[in-house]
Amino acid sequence: MTSQLTEIDHVAIAVNDLDAAIAWYEAVFGAEVVHREIVESDGVDEALVKVAESYIQLLTPTRDDSPVAKYLAKNGEGLHHIAYRVDDCAKALEAVKASGARVIDEAPRPGSRGTTVAFVHPKSSFGTLIELVEESR
Ligand code: CO
Numbered sequence: 001m002t003s004q005l006t007e008i009d010h011v012a013i014a015v016n017d018l019d020a021a022i023a024w025y026e027a028v029f030g031a032e033v034v035h036r037e038i039v040e041s042d043g044v045d046e047a048l049v050k051v052a053e054s055y056i057q058l059l060t061p062t063r064d065d066s067p068v069a070k071y072l073a074k075n076g077e078g079l080h081h082i083a084y085r086v087d088d089c090a091k092a093l094e095a096v097k098a099s100g101a102r103v104i105d106e107a108p109r110p111g112s113r114g115t116t117v118a119f120v121h122p123k124s125s126f127g128t129l130i131e132l133v134e135e136s137r
Pocket of ligand 1: 010012057081083131
C-alpha cells in the first residue's frame with residue numbers, strides 16, 4: 001500500500017504578532033515569506049515561510065472568536081497543527097472516517113492558496129491537530 005501522505009505540507013505555529021514572527025524568521029534564518037493570506041472563514045492571517053518543498057505557516061487570529069484566538073488564549077504561542085500533503089483530500093478523509101476517528105471537517109473545503117483541506121480532530125490523532133492538504137492542479 002502506498003502512503004497517502006506525500007509530503008509535510010506545512011507546520012503551523014500560532015503567534016500573537018505575525019509581523020514580529022515574520023521579521024524574526026527573515027532576520028535570523030534569511031527565510032522567505034512566499035505567501036500571505038487572510039482566510040476570513042477561519043479567522044486567521046497567515047504567512048507561509050518556505051522550507052524546501054514545505055512551509056512553516058505562521059498564524060495569527062483576525063478576530064476574538066477564531067479557533068486560533070481560543071488556542072492562543074488557552075495555550076499561548078506554539079505549535080498549532082501539522083499539515084500532510086495528499087493527492088486526494090476526499091479519499092484521505094474517507095480513510096480517516098473509516099478508521100472511526102473524529103474529524104473536524106466532514107467534507108473537504110477550500111484552504112489557503114487554492115488548496116483543498118480537511119482537519120482531523122486531535123483527540124483521534126494522538127493529540128495532534130492534523131490538516132490534510134491537496135494542492136490545486
Ligand atoms: Co494549515
